[in-house]
Amino acid sequence: MSRNAKINTLLLLVVAALAVLPLLLGLGDHKEEPFTGADAEAETAITEIDPDYEPWFSPLYEPPSGEVESALFSLQAAIGAGVLAYYFGLRRGRRQGEERALAAATAPVTTDAAKVTRAATGDE
Amino acid sequence: MHIAEGYLPPVHAAAWGVASAPFVVHGVRALTREVRSNPESTLLLGASGAFTFVLSALKIPSVTGSCSHPTGTGLGAILFRPPVMAVLGTITLLFQALLLAHGGLTTLGANVFSMAVVGPWAGYGTYWLLRRSSVPLMVSVFFGAFVADLSTYCVTSVQLALAFPDPGSGVLGALAKFGGIFAVTQLPLAVSEGLLTVLVMRLLTQSSKGELTRLGILLPGARKPGTETKTAGASA
Incomplete structure (x- = not known):
């Protein structure tokens, strides 16, 4: 493998490790539903801050x-x-x-x- | 960073739409100019848009125990400048809003502002400053993409905090809350995005030297003769 290919492979491996480590280390264990989307969590936070808020438009x-x-x-x-x-x-x-x-x-x-x-x- | 459909009050939704519109219009002009004057750049433009398409579809687990996705806007911003990215980012967000119910039409303005305007500009600015300070190309590319990714999520947090201030602790309290959801989750993902952008940039320096030189990423006259002598030497 050339030096270039080695560096490229290493970059991919680090990215893969960054994605897999949170799963391996069980960093989602403290949650009821581990590894949900941050976007959905933001929606929950909105309803916590303003329980009366109703989305005024729904997706087509x-x-x-x-x-x-x-x-x-x-x-x-x-x-x-x-x-x-x-x-x-x-x-x-x-x-x-x-x-x-x-x-x-x-x-x-x-x-x-x-x-x-x-x-x-x-x-x- | 996708604020869901209907989750911004109408006034906020309209305001972010008004804020984003000039950037997108300016971007369309910049894009048309680029394609007209350099038709051969269409391919690389497509590749930059494709990079955003791939990265923003990948939801990756993060240290906070939730998932989020990179934005992929740093690469195009560094290659073609931020205005072009305003268009490519908007196309990606529209695709997701219309087909995936991810993000939305009413929140498109706010999402465009964070992902297609602030992200690319912050990333490009970082890249530009680092290059000006003679930081090596790939290090500058990494931090450019890192900042483009992270700043997008910081803007989303601010947008939500402004729209939904905490009853007790106000806008700042809400900012801490949304920032905890978005920005902290995003840190390792921004590192990943930086590394992936470096990877693609490395592949581009190997495959598209001429194009990168024209775009001002590589210095002219640096390497081209080298490849020629090499092939001539190998065949002789």
Whole structure:
């Protein structure tokens, strides 16, 4: 593994550790419902501060179940990951193509005349 | 940081909408200008938006025993400046408000203000200051993304504290309460976001040197000839 790849892997491992450690250490054990969303906790806090507050608008569309909701969340992540992967894949392919073209164009020049170069690039 | 639909009183909801609107309009102009003058940057713009899409969909456990998600706005703010991120962040928030019932249309203004306006600006400002002080690129990127993430949640806490001051201890008491829910939970997540942004920036410096040089992230003329001699050397 190259030094670059090692550093990248290490970064991912630290991120994974930061996410898993709270679960392993049982940091949610003091709660009735561990690891709920902070957004939902804020809603509870609002009702604690102002018990009479009624939300005055409700979502136009609400996922009918937790499963559908998690499916839509995965869809969001999948779209994002897909676009990112497309970007990096395209860049890598282009770079490789450029390098190959460059190698084909420069390599014969060192050996002989321009005729050979033309033949080589035509070959690619 | 998503304030749920209907959970801000109408006056507050409208005020945050008014506060956010000029940033989004300005952002749309900045985005159109960028795409027109540099059509090749469309791809990287898409990738920046995609990064926000992925990160804001990931709910990650935190030290407080609750879950929260990163925002992913630091990367785009550093690459393309904050105005562009105002648009990309708003698109993400709209997707979540309309399809996931996460956040909402009435609270869109407030959520845009925290995630798509203050976060990117604070992150970009941090990055810019650090770079000005000759701090290494990746360290600056880390703190830029860290601040973009954390400041977003601090703004959400302030927004909720202003709307729901504690009957006993007032706005400050409520701020402590909401800050405890959001900001503390967010600390390790902001670290994660910083690390992930560094990872993507590292991949970009390997794959898109030309683009990063044009955007002013990398200094011109630093590395390009190196790769050429390397490939020529390898094939010779």
